[in-house]
Amino acid sequence: MKVGILALQGAFIEHEKIIQELGVEVVEIRQRKDLEGIDGLILPGGESTVQGKLLRQLGLLKPIQQLINEGLPVLATCAGLILLAKTIDQEETAHLGTLPIVIKRNAYGRQLASFDSDIDMRSIGHYPAIFIRAPYIESVSDDVDILSVVNNHIVAVQYHHQIGLSFHPELTHDTRIHQYFLSLIQPSSQSS
Template identity: 85%
Template structure:
């Protein structure tokens, strides 16, 4: 099983370690040919604006969009979730735009820049979620499954093959979200 991790900018190393510990192969995605033969994709945290710009410059945006629309399982965290969102609050254009949600960037403001909260995540149960300058999801389409909420804000969703989290599961010692992602990839292979 080969998992591609977008490695243009941001916190991708932590994701790599977890995926490798769970026994899957990791491919760092930096150019078009890196997408060949991947079974799943992780869009890590970082700066969504920078990542979006680099995706366009490297001609990765459309191919990734196409793979996701064709059913490639994707796990997006923090900035990665902003890349997936169809609508970014206060901005005219989206990046990949494959996930039918409205997202608000840096939603918690400076005073709540970083916090940890035990939240109930549908597929895994209670989870120690680490938020760092996190976005939150303002609204979702009817067919998007809400997996987790904190302070009345949606912070975790699933839409078919797309998993999106406002927080950083790669910064905990808890691999269950990544395990769930790998189970999506396995199920995808059986289709």
């Protein structure tokens, strides 16, 4: 099994360390050829506008979008969730647009408004979530599963093979979310 981690900007190293600790091969995605042979993809936190711009400049946007639409499992955190969203509140264009949700960027305010919260997450249980300039999900289509809600805001969803989180599981010592993501990959990687 091999997991690609978008490594253009943001908190990709932290995800990489966790995936390697779980015994899985990692490749940093910086150009199109890096996408070859990956069984799953992580879109990390960071600056979604910068990441989206770089995806377009490097010719990665359409190939990643196609892989996701073909069933590639994805874990997207914070900015990565914004990249996946079909609609970004008060913005005309989306990036990958593969996740049928409406997202509100920087919904919790500036960096100083960052916070930790012990959330209840379906399929995981209690989880120590870290929110940093986090977005939240304003609405979802009927076929999107809501995994967690904090203060009446949706902060975690799953849509088939796509997991989207407003928070940063890579900044905790709890690997359960990454393990859950890897469990989505295992059936498809058997055929690779």
